[in-house]
Amino acid sequence: xxxxxxxxxxxxxxxxxxxxxxxxxxxxxxxxxxxxxxxxxxxxxxxxxxxxxxxxxxxxxxxxxxxxxxxxxxxxxxxxxxxxxxxxxxxxxxxxxxxxxxxxxxxxxxxxxxxxxxxxxxxxxxxxxxxxxxxxxxxxxxxxxxxxxxxxxxxxxxxxxxxxxxxxxxxxxxxxxxxxxxxxxxxxxxxxxxxxxxxxxxxxxxxxxxxxxxxxxxxxxxxxxxxxxxxxxxxxxxxxxxxxxxxxxxxxxxxxxxxxxxxxxxxxxxxxxxxxxxxxxxxxxxxxxxx
Numbered sequence: 001x002x003x004x005x006x007x008x009x010x011x012x013x014x015x016x017x018x019x020x021x022x023x024x025x026x027x028x029x030x031x032x033x034x035x036x037x038x039x040x041x042x043x044x045x046x047x048x049x050x051x052x053x054x055x056x057x058x059x060x061x062x063x064x065x066x067x068x069x070x071x072x073x074x075x076x077x078x079x080x081x082x083x084x085x086x087x088x089x090x091x092x093x094x095x096x097x098x099x100x101x102x103x104x105x106x107x108x109x110x111x112x113x114x115x116x117x118x119x120x121x122x123x124x125x126x127x128x129x130x131x132x133x134x135x136x137x138x139x140x141x142x143x144x145x146x147x148x149x150x151x152x153x154x155x156x157x158x159x160x161x162x163x164x165x166x167x168x169x170x171x172x173x174x175x176x177x178x179x180x181x182x183x184x185x186x187x188x189x190x191x192x193x194x195x196x197x198x199x200x201x202x203x204x205x206x207x208x209x210x211x212x213x214x215x216x217x218x219x220x221x222x223x224x225x226x227x228x229x230x231x232x233x234x235x236x237x238x239x240x241x242x243x244x245x246x247x248x249x250x251x252x253x254x255x256x257x258x259x260x261x262x263x264x265x266x267x268x269x270x271x272x273x274x275x276x277x278x279x280x281x282x283x284x285x286x287x288x289x290x291x
Contacts, residue, residue: 003108010101015115017094017151118148126185126228130192130216135184136228142178145171157182187221188228198278208285211247213278220267227266234259234279235291242289243282250277 002008096115104111122140140159150171157164159182167180198213220226232252235244236259246254252261252275263275283289 001108001110002104002106004106007106008102008104010103012100013098013102013113015096015098015113116148120144124227126188126226127181127231128188128190128218128228129231130190131232134190134192136188136190136218138182138185140180140182142180143176145178159183185222188226189217189219189221190230191217192232193217195276195278203285204282206285207282209280209282211278211280212291213248213276216263216275217272218267218275219272220269223269225266225268228264230263230275232261232277234261234277235281241284245280245282247278247280248276250275252277 098113098115102113120142122142125139125141126136127139128134128136148171150169152168152170152172155167155169157167157180164183169178171178193215195213195215198211200209200211202209214232216230216232218228218230230252234246234254236257237244249261250263252263254261261277265273267273281289281291
């Protein structure tokens with residue numbers, strides 16, 4: 001993005017991951033005093049202080065990270081340009097020195113410069129969350145991204161030569177693996193059904209007991225085997241008066257803290273698999289709950 005007012009003719013570019021506009025000063029922790037709140041009474045325009053305690057937050061640097069969007073941008077082309085790039089790693093940043101001359105006009109237009117071309121191994125898995133969407137999504141999982149010195153930015157996704165859409169890559173997260181959703185596969189069918197015959201409801205003393213059962217069916221219409229993860233959930237509560245019991249997990253794995261259930265398996269071509277799970281909720285019979 002060149003708007004210096006001077007056209008660049010045959011210049012060598014140095015591109016750095018350092019952002020000079022970010023706050024560079026380490027925050028300082030000041031003593032944190034806790035006291036009772038008192039209030040001010042106003043007589044006329046003058047406040048009479050009765051000892052109100054104020055909590056002040058230390059001021060910190062503010063920054064805005066802006067991701068470049070290259071849609072419709074003018075592309076500066078170079079043959080095998082990435083072969084002329086030297087990467088210099090500094091203590092807290094990386095610098096890409098491009099040993100090729102570029103001519104870029106100062107026209108407030110975005111220009112694309114090839115910095116690096118890297119082939120990464122990806123692990124492909126299918127995911128589906130039939131509670132919200134019966135679609136099955138192909139997800140590419142990429143690891144070992146630390147060596148690429150990426151910065152947070154938008155990215156265009158191409159899969160098998162086809163433009164799939166746009167995503168946002170944030171390498172500053174603590175995740176070891178980057179997951180990119182590549183879209184739905186229409187050749188995998190998923191159906192989630194509430195089993196009416198298994199539903200039960202009864203009153204026991206002052207409590208109402210309700211049982212819910214679901215069935216999830218997955219069918220692979222493809223000519224190859226697939227690795228798929230099916231996700232659903234049990235409800236959870238922070239109310240001690242509400243009891244939730246996992247009646248049947250259907251061989252799924254559950255995260256007790258979040259209620260997330262996952263079934264991970266390989267499905268052969270033209271094969272199908274059925275999973276069932278159920279749970280029971282016990283609560284005050286005179287209260288309604290948000291199911």
